[in-house]
Amino acid sequence: MLLGSHLSIAGNMSNALRTAEDLGLDCVQVFTKNQQQWKVPPLKDEVITEWRSEVDRLGWRTNGTKGRLVSHASYLINLGSPNDELWEKSIGLMIEEVTRCDTLGIPFLVHHPGAYTTSTEDEGLDRIAMAYERLLVETDGMKVVLCLENTVGSGSNLGGPFEQLADLRKRILKRNRKPSRVGYCFDTCHAHAFGYDVAANDTAKATMDEFDRRCGLKNLRVVHLNDSKKACGSRADRHEHIGKGTIGSPGFREVVNRPELADAPMIMETPKGEDDDGTAFDTLNARRLRRLVARQPAGAAS
Numbered sequence: 001m002l003l004g005s006h007l008s009i010a011g012n013m014s015n016a017l018r019t020a021e022d023l024g025l026d027c028v029q030v031f032t033k034n035q036q037q038w039k040v041p042p043l044k045d046e047v048i049t050e051w052r053s054e055v056d057r058l059g060w061r062t063n064g065t066k067g068r069l070v071s072h073a074s075y076l077i078n079l080g081s082p083n084d085e086l087w088e089k090s091i092g093l094m095i096e097e098v099t100r101c102d103t104l105g106i107p108f109l110v111h112h113p114g115a116y117t118t119s120t121e122d123e124g125l126d127r128i129a130m131a132y133e134r135l136l137v138e139t140d141g142m143k144v145v146l147c148l149e150n151t152v153g154s155g156s157n158l159g160g161p162f163e164q165l166a167d168l169r170k171r172i173l174k175r176n177r178k179p180s181r182v183g184y185c186f187d188t189c190h191a192h193a194f195g196y197d198v199a200a201n202d203t204a205k206a207t208m209d210e211f212d213r214r215c216g217l218k219n220l221r222v223v224h225l226n227d228s229k230k231a232c233g234s235r236a237d238r239h240e241h242i243g244k245g246t247i248g249s250p251g252f253r254e255v256v257n258r259p260e261l262a263d264a265p266m267i268m269e270t271p272k273g274e275d276d277d278g279t280a281f282d283t284l285n286a287r288r289l290r291r292l293v294a295r296q297p298a299g300a301a302s
Contacts, residue, residue, distance in 0.1 A: 001256050001293050002026040002068060003225075005268040005282045013047055013104075017054045023282050027060070027068035027265035029110070029222075032100040035074040038093060043103055051104050062143075066263045067107035070222050073097045079131040080114025080124035080158055090114075091131050095138050102142040108221050108265070110147045110185040113159040113168060124158055129171035136176045147221050149185040152193040154235040160194040162214035169215070183219050186211060187269075188255060189226035189240075192247050195233040199247050204254035217260040225252065225289060226269050241270050242285040253292040 004027030007016040013030070020028040033040040055061055060068040074097065077090040094111070101109050114131075116124025132146070148168060153160020158168070165184060172182055188198055196210070197203040211217065227245030229238035243249045256266065270285050 001290070002263065002265045003268070003286055003289060004028045004068070004070075004265055005270075005286075006030070006072065012050075014050045014054045017051070017058060017060075021058060023280060023286070025282070025286065027070065027267070029070040029072055029265070029267040029269075030106075031074070032071050032097065032104060032106070033074070035072070036076070037074075038076060038089060040096075043100060048103055055105060062105060062107045068265055069104075069106040070108045070110060070265050070267060071097065071101050071104075071106045073109055073111035075112070077111060078114045078117075079111075079128045080116050082117060082119040082123065082127065087127065087131065091134055094131070094135055098135070098139045098142060098144050098146070101144045102139070107143065108145050108147055108183070108185075110149050110222055110224075112151055112157070113148050113165070115156045115158065117156050121156075121158065121164075124156070125164070125168050125171055128158070128168060129175055132172040132182070133175040136178050136181055143181075145181055145183045145221050147183045147185040149224070150187055150190050150194070152190050152235045152237045154237070160190075160235075162196075162211050166214045169219070179219075183221035184215055185222040185224060186220055187224035187226060188247060188252065189224070189228040189245075190237065192228045192232050192251075193230055193234050193236055193238075197232045198251035198255070199232065201250045201254050204251035208254060208258055212260070217258070220261065221264060223255065223261060223264050223266040224269050225255070225266050227252075239269055239271065241281060242268070242288045249288065249292060252289060256289060256292055257294050 004025045006029040007019050009016050009030050016030045081087045114128050151157050151159040192198050196207040198207050227240040227247045229240045230236035273281050
């Protein structure tokens with residue numbers, strides 16, 4: 001299992017890499033810019049050089065379709081918006097996000113599909129597919145994989161049902177046949193809050209099997225490991241520490257031991273801070289997850 005966390009780039013982008021190392025993590029997710037701003041200055045040469053140097057030192061350089069580096073796109077982006085001005089700004093910012101990832105050697109860019117707001121679900125899905133057509137043309141030659149993340153499906157937000165995610169990817173590929181550039185990110189909290197029960201081994205297995213049937217685990221590039229503060233089907237996106245929410249340990253055991261996901265970076269987006277003893281919450285959450293990983297029997301083939 002490649003286990004990491006979403007870490008801050010405050011002060012210096014490479015600080016996230018060093019923090020991951022200090023925490024004993026195997027991978028990391030970052031924002032490559034202030035995610036609350038539409039316009040940002042370009043990456044400085046010294047920032048790029050230091051980042052790539054630290055990645056090389058850690059041995060985290062991308063190898064084919066495998067990678068330990070993930071970026072999350074700005075929450076300002078809405079590729080499903082019927083508002084032309086917001087839609088154009090969203091496409092522009094996504095192009096910037098992809099370009100920054102390509103420059104830094106980050107292979108996976110996760111983003112929420114979008115919301116149709118005042119239009120319809122079908123129009124929203126088509127709007128995202130049209131945005132992707134522009135996006136993939138503008139970033140042609142780059143290898144960054146765009147990862148559609150499942151959501152809690154609240155309001156007009158798209159990406160809750162797995163069949164909707166599958167439909168969206170099909171619409172995208174119909175307009176631009178670049179399957180290697182379009183993948184998925186699976187979030188445990190989002191799936192549970194939408195209504196896929198992942199709180200027990202059997203229901204978690206059924207959920208992952210359903211995702212495989214609809215979307216294909218072969219297309220799943222990144223996993224977000226988050227417990228949920230709210231109940232299954234609540235449609236509330238509230239992350240909790242591993243084993244402390246309504247999912248609990250059994251469901252996570254099924255996810256972290258899926259053989260198809262052995263090379264996928266698994267990212268914690270759980271609350272930050274320290275316990276009363278000064279131990280980082282990321283460390284505590286990582287320990288709980290690693291205890292769930294099945295150990296290979298002695299003498300078994302590696």
